[in-house]
Amino acid sequence: MSRAITGARLRPVAALILFAAAGTLAGCGAPHAGRSAAVGPCAQVLPLASATVHRHGRLTLAKVLSGSRRRALLAAAPHSTGTTVGRRIHQPKTCLIVYRDSYRPGEIAAARAAAGRYAILLIRVRHPLLIVALVRDRLPAAVTR
Numbered sequence: 001m002s003r004a005i006t007g008a009r010l011r012p013v014a015a016l017i018l019f020a021a022a023g024t025l026a027g028c029g030a031p032h033a034g035r036s037a038a039v040g041p042c043a044q045v046l047p048l049a050s051a052t053v054h055r056h057g058r059l060t061l062a063k064v065l066s067g068s069r070r071r072a073l074l075a076a077a078p079h080s081t082g083t084t085v086g087r088r089i090h091q092p093k094t095c096l097i098v099y100r101d102s103y104r105p106g107e108i109a110a111a112r113a114a115a116g117r118y119a120i121l122l123i124r125v126r127h128p129l130l131i132v133a134l135v136r137d138r139l140p141a142a143v144t145r
Contacts, residue, residue, distance in 0.1 A: 041125050042097065042123075046059070046097070049062075049097040052108065056107070057100055059099055060100045060118075063096055065094045065096045069142045070122065073132070073140060077122075092125065093126065096121070097121040102117060103117070111133045114134070114135040118138070119134075119135055
């Protein structure tokens with residue numbers, strides 16, 4: 001004697017499968033406020049950063065910089081422009097990109113013939129523009145905080 005599965009018994013199973021599939025798909029498309037929220041704006045400047053270091057080195061840091069850290073990093077950069085002391089003006093969103101490798105003098109033209117282990121790039125997010133490039137053996141305090 002074989003039992004036939006009736007429609008009344010199949011409906012709860014089908015509903016459970018559809019509910020599980022909908023929950024799984026909704027979780028994949030939902031916006032997340034995790035690490036990707038801080039790195040997301042910097043993703044669009046990575047091609048410029050990679051081209052600046054001539055695709056050498058390993059990307060070790062990509063994050064949006066606050067105004068105070070941006071000012072501290074610009075103050076540490078020789079021949080930098082755009083520092084504002086005492087005035088509050090609109091500062092565009094800026095990303096700090098750090099690559100690690102062994103950089104020889106002149107390898108990164110924007111870094112003015114410096115040599116070191118870290119290429120530190122400050123790049124404007126909207127209409128990507130390289131603001132400053134530094135090559136150092138150690139990361140400045142404004143970067144490590």
